[in-house]
Amino acid sequence: MNDDLPPDLPRLEAIETYLQLSLDRVRAKIEAVRRREAERAVGEQNRPPVPDWMVEVGLNRDALPVAVHAGDCHMAGKRVRGVDADTARRALAEGVEACSHCRPDVELGFVEG
Structure with missing residues (x-):
């Protein structure tokens, strides 16, 4: 042992x-x-559940939207709010920029990708 x-x-x-x-x-x-x-x-x-679409707004509280993102986009900033598909389409139609990473404009049928 x-x-x-x-x-x-x-x-x-x-x-x-x-x-x-x-x-x-x-x-x-x-x-x-x-x-x-x-x-x-x-x-x-x-x-809370991840929204289908998000609108990113500018720095001040009355700022206009600056970008539209898919709900799971990793490039979305901290100043976002969840929106429905119609609101996201309307924002794109009004000239709000679509995120170049998640391409919500293609997903929403706004442009052909």
């Missing part, structure tokens, strides 16, 4: 204490990760 543990009681008790503290830390970390994953799952369930 390959016994690499010390033969005396004080050192064995010190090792036991160290291992117990390590196990407590691992269990606390596991609990924290489980809690974080549960909170994330609840947050994803409560997240």
Whole structure:
């Protein structure tokens, strides 16, 4: 038998204490990760649905729309609001720029792509 543990009681008790503290830390970390994953799952369930279309507006609150995006466009800025397809088409007809990445003008049948 390959016994690499010390033969005396004080050192064995010190090792036991160290291992117990390590196990407590691992269990606390596991609990924290489980809690974080549960909170994330609840947050994803409560997240509002992605709109089909978005209109991006300028900097001030009375600014005119500056771009139309598909609802899942990664290029849309932070100043967007969800709109329906008719509102998006109307914005494009009024000269609002279509995003060159998601091409809502093609998807909405406004132009042929």
